[in-house]
Amino acid sequence: MQAINGTTDLYLIPGDPIANVRVPRMFNAVFARFGIDAVMVPTRVAARDLAVFLKASFLAKNLKGMVIAPPHKPLIVSLLDGCGLFGRVAGSVNIVRRLDNGELEGDLFDGEGLVHALDYYNIPFRGKRVLVLGAGVSAAAIGVALAEGGTVDGAEHIAFYDPVAGKAIGLATQLDSFFDATVVSVDSSDPASYDLIVNASQAGLQPGDPLACDVSRMEPHAALFDILLRGQPTPLVQAVRARGLNAQAGFEMLIQQMPNYLDYFGYGEAANGVRHDMRFLREQIYPEAMRAEIAAPLRYHSASVA
Missing domain, CATH: 3.40.50.10860 (Leucine Dehydrogenase, chain A, domain 1)
Known part of the structure; x- marks a missing residue:
């Protein structure tokens, strides 16, 4: 020392x-x-x-x-x-x-850390459809970084889901006004039709928490990034990996x-x-x-x- x-x-x-x-x-x-x-x-x-x-x-x-x-x-x-x-x-x-x-x-x-982590794991997000679970501070940072590059260097479509009424729509409206990417709120955590799912919610922090989304609905090519640090690999990460899909924990986001x-x-x-x-x-x-x-x-x- x-x-x-x-x-x-x-x-x-x-x-x-x-x-x-x-x-x-x-x-x-x-x-x-x-x-x-x-x-x-x-x-x-x-x-x-x-x-x-x-x-x-x-x-x-x-x-x-x-x-x-x-x-x-x-x-x-x-x-x-x-x-x-x-x-x-x-x-x-x-x-x-x-x-x-x-x-x-x-x-x-925070958002740049996520983008670099996705690149580290070769998880595509540029020009892709991304579902962000959660609409808090971390989700906002992630949304900014994913949308900042436009539809060429950033995601083409970013959807936010949060169970708290009005939270996702407020964040989506704010980001949509700044960037070229399509930014919307959705009323379901259904991961079907998305290329990448980012868990930026608190789901998974406590034992017995339900999974943040139904992983059986993920597309065969889709990937998941769970930004949580505690309890990794979380049940969500483990469930996605059990399907043979790419799922990564949040440590690399911090390191990057x-x-x-x-x-x-x-x-x-x-x-x-x-x-x-x-x-x-x-x-x-x-x-x-x-x-x-x-x-x-x-x-x-x-x-x-x-």
């Missing part, structure tokens, strides 16, 4: 709860690997205290930035001096940095954001190093039961991808 001293830059990750956050171990592994005099520390902060915490924390001159954990991502936007496009459209951010003039700006990389985080914080050399070799990060994140997928991620990606 690197020594912490008076020259060490500090990064925080506020959330509530924070017991299971994985981002600090990835950042600290990167800092150690590339000889960066910095450390990331998780901090448990209640939502009611977030505004005061954010402003007071950045009074420390060696605090360079934050990665934002749930449930605080949508609460941060109004506290910033500036925000990137993805953060503005989705209405949430997962990273904050301090500029040289002292202003705070943030952005959102690291180069974006590092670039945003000004560590370009480390970002390029991570793009070249992410295996050491997977060893930090993947649970023991899934370690075999680090060395051999099955048939779902090519050897040319990191």
